[in-house]
Amino acid sequence: MTSNHSLSAERLTLGYGERTVIESLDLAVPPGRITAIVGANACGKSTLLRSMSRLLAPREGRVVLDGKEVHRLPAKQLARTLGLLPQSPIAPEGITVADLVGRGRHPHQSVFSRWNDQDDAAVDSALEATRTTELADRSVDELSGGQRQRVWIAMALAQQTDLLLLDEPTTFLDASHQIEVLDLLTDLNQARGTTIVMVLHDLNLAARYADHLIALAEGRLHAAGTPEEVLTCENVRAVFGLDSRVIEDPVSLRPLMLPIGRHHVVPPRDAPARTGVAREAGR
Template sequence: MTATHSLAAEALTLGYGDRTVIDELDLVVPPGRITAIVGANACGKSTLLRSMSRLLAPRGGQVLLDGKAVHRLPAKELARTLGLLPQSPIAPEGITVADLVGRGRHPHQGVFTRWRREDDEAVAAALEATQTTTLADRPVDELSGGQRQRVWIAMALAQQTDLLLLDEPTTFLDVAHQVEVLDLLTDLNRARGTTVVMVLHDLNMAARYADHLVALAAGRVHAAGTPEDVLTEDHVRAVFGLDSRVIVDPTSERPLMLPIGRHHMAAAAPRDVVRQVG
């Protein structure tokens, strides 16, 4: 169970070239829970996730996995504990779905270890969970964007790590498949205790599925806590510059954000039209 694993950032500073994106950020990921990172475009969400998976070295501070700096851990040791689905993964040309998903088993294989029954079972389970079994023999580059995204998620699941980081896992998916993927991650969390950290643009999806929300603004944590604590009208205004109304979702009983646009009043029907319809 992942309750034995801890993931945290301490005074983490990240950037590209002369630009600082994350500035002395502190963050503790609740073990065994689902965390969603939200924020405006270019606020550092993907940059933070890249550093937590050690794809980006920090300029200052550190990311700690079980108290050890991730950038000092051996690659395979880290990959057996922590998996990453980046925002725009690239598959080798001509590779089939089954072969790509099978690459998720690489961290579990040694120099002289052959493919085992457990590997077959892990790949089959990942394909079934993402509803991509029928695509197993097809080249990845022939798939639609939504199909490719589900295949990449299958590869991450086949890795069978205790911590799973996903950067926009619902990209390219229609609403029905977005819900299926987030339901799948919830099932994985509930059944195995997998710690899930994901970047999401959709605030309402984040509030509905996450146990813990982290709102970034200007390279720092603006707010962190339960969806009820973070998804408030004041926080939405501060982080996104957006006026909104936050109500209780009657289905999930989680906060539901309703944006207020500049022309929202224009959509109201004239009273005489309302009377005619009624």
């Protein structure tokens, strides 16, 4: 198992130029669990993930991995423990799928340790897990958005890190492939104890698949805890500015958020359900 790593942020303030995006943030990622970061657009989700992977230096505070600041760790040492799939990765022009996935093995290479059978096995396993084996010899440039996203996830899996950060891993994927990818990440977490932190836009998928939710609002931590603790009508209104009703998901038994639009009227809880016959009669 690989769940003995700790990752946290302490008084973290982040920004770009003169604009502050995250301010005085404290949080701890539960080791060996799946954490989803949720919040409205431009609330700082991707910025937080970039800093946790040391792509963005903090203005104040620090990100700590196993008691050491990530921005002080050697790059290759960090890359053997923590992997990142950014929001909009760019592949070198003309690179094949197999070569791109193979780049996930670079942190394990050195002058004295070159490509070997273990690397081949890691790439093959990642391709198989993401169902991209048949794409191995194709150019990444030729792929659809959904295929390309699965290939990037394969590269992250090939890195075989104990912590994996993913920024919107279900981008470009249809409903079937979204569930497939999230099931895959759950299998990885359960089989290896991999700590997974991911940004998700779909609040209900986050509640279904994550053990721990972090809700950001305007650059600050609004709520953190289990899906039952975080996904409430009050928090949805505060974080997203959306009225909703939260019920139990009949599939996962986790909270399920039902948004209420301006053109929908919420019936009283004791109102009788309208049947299909009644709806037809009422037309």
